Amino acid sequence: MYAITLLAASLIFGAPAGSIYGDVRMGEKYLPELSLTLTCGAEVVEGKTDQAGSFRLAVKSGGRCSLGITYDGQTAALDVVVFEKPAQYRLVLELKDGKYALRRV
Amino acid sequence: MQFYDPRPKDRWDRAQIILSPVGGLLTAIAVASLGFMGSRTVERQQNAQERIRLYSELMTRREESEATLRKEMFQSIIGSFFEIQSASLETRLLKMELLAQNFHEALNLTPLFKHIRREIGSSSLGPREKRDYMERLTDLAREVTRKQLIVLESGGRRHDWTLLLSDSLLDRSSAEQLPDAELTLDGVKRRFRLTLARADTAARELRASLEVETPEQPGLSGDMVGRYTAEFEIGFYSTPMIDNLRLSKDQRVAVVLTDMNQDGASLSLVYFPGSRASLREKPYYEEILQKLADTATRKP
Numbered sequence: 001m002y003a004i005t006l007l008a009a010s011l012i013f014g015a016p017a018g019s020i021y022g023d024v025r026m027g028e029k030y031l032p033e034l035s036l037t038l039t040c041g042a043e044v045v046e047g048k049t050d051q052a053g054s055f056r057l058a059v060k061s062g063g064r065c066s067l068g069i070t071y072d073g074q075t076a077a078l079d080v081v082v083f084e085k086p087a088q089y090r091l092v093l094e095l096k097d098g099k100y101a102l103r104r105v
Numbered sequence: 106m107q108f109y110d111p112r113p114k115d116r117w118d119r120a121q122i123i124l125s126p127v128g129g130l131l132t133a134i135a136v137a138s139l140g141f142m143g144s145r146t147v148e149r150q151q152n153a154q155e156r157i158r159l160y161s162e163l164m165t166r167r168e169e170s171e172a173t174l175r176k177e178m179f180q181s182i183i184g185s186f187f188e189i190q191s192a193s194l195e196t197r198l199l200k201m202e203l204l205a206q207n208f209h210e211a212l213n214l215t216p217l218f219k220h221i222r223r224e225i226g227s228s229s230l231g232p233r234e235k236r237d238y239m240e241r242l243t244d245l246a247r248e249v250t251r252k253q254l255i256v257l258e259s260g261g262r263r264h265d266w267t268l269l270l271s272d273s274l275l276d277r278s279s280a281e282q283l284p285d286a287e288l289t290l291d292g293v294k295r296r297f298r299l300t301l302a303r304a305d306t307a308a309r310e311l312r313a314s315l316e317v318e319t320p321e322q323p324g325l326s327g328d329m330v331g332r333y334t335a336e337f338e339i340g341f342y343s344t345p346m347i348d349n350l351r352l353s354k355d356q357r358v359a360v361v362l363t364d365m366n367q368d369g370a371s372l373s374l375v376y377f378p379g380s381r382a383s384l385r386e387k388p389y390y391e392e393i394l395q396k397l398a399d400t401a402t403r404k405p
Contacts, residue, residue, distance in 0.1 A: 064269060064368040079269055081369035090265060103284075104265055 017062035018082040022089035023054045040065035078102040202245055209249045210346055218246055218342040246341045250361050253346045261377030262288040268370040274304050288376045293354050295319050297374055309365045310340040329353035345375050346383040355379035355392045
């Protein structure tokens with residue numbers, strides 16, 4: 001479904017500028033069905049991690065972006081850079097002083 | 106002279122009469138079985154040794170033929186780079202691709218990459234063709250780095266950073282320190298701190314300093330504990346198997362630039378055992394002796 005949506009979007013709006021992919025875990029446990037939001041300027045792309053905790057998000061604008069996740073009713077965000085070529089982001093969600101923080105490892 | 110025992114024979118006496126020849130027979134069977142089992146064990150050991158010898162012989166022959174082929178291929182490609190009659194840029198780039206794809210584990214290709222980049226820059230080609238050739242060269246270097254990272258990461262540890270390029274870093278007015286990475290490999294825990302002093306988005310290069318701290322920990326002698334810093338340039342043409350820092354306990358660390366644009370860069374640190382480093386790198390003699398001593402004292 002995602003591939004069809006991406007293909008349709010590519011045909012209508014032109015090819016995406018870049019994409020990020022990777023996985024999200026907490027400790028050693030990968031987090032499935034986690035809501036993700038990639039914000040690049042005015043463009044907002046939403047997605048979810050799959051059953052293995054992996055994700056892939058494509059945007060048309062690229063550059064400096066913000067990747068947000070929603071977990072346990074809280075939101076954690078991380079600054080990312082979207083390049084022309086797909087970039088891997090292995091992310092760890094950590095609980096610090098009652099607040100969730102997202103870290104690239 | 107035989108004496109007749111007038112006492113009646115009890116069951117023990119009868120048993121002795123019957124078992125005496127049987128005992129001899131059993132002893133003979135036991136000796137024969139022992140001999141048979143012994144010879145079987147020796148035969149099995151000999152078969153195993155023979156298989157190992159055959160395997161190592163086949164491996165050696167394969168290595169020899171591969172080495173000969175690679176040697177001829179290497180001489181042919183590298184020789185053509187220094188020929189006076191210069192081939193077209195397309196041909197030279199193709200040779201570079203052959204060289205990089207086949208010898209990236211054994212050869213420091215950075216000078217050749219830079220040489221080809223200079224050639225592209227000074228050629229009489231149009232801007233679009235130049236850009237295409239530059240992209241092709243960069244993609245090749247990144248492909249080599251990607252392959253090496255996979256190999257090194259499988260035997261070591263990796264940490265990725267995102268660097269957001271600030272104006273102060275671009276105009277060199279201040280440095281950018283990235284969050285520390287603490288990694289443990291083969292029981293050796295180290296802390297790595299990467300600081301970027303300069304960023305060149307046009308050349309896609311960074312000036313970095315890496316601080317490596319090895320804290321006191323069980324199993325490490327005093328001379329292996331400490332902190333030191335190394336400064337170096339990071340670009341797409343640096344490959345981790347070749348461009349790395351030698352650490353104690355025959356370990357290595359390398360920092361690679363995986364991507365970069367005007368907004369930021371993606372950097373990876375890979376901490377790996379010396380056995381995974383380039384083929385041209387050899388461990389120091391004291392490290393070999395230390396490893397041998399460790400193997401000898403290790404309990405099975």
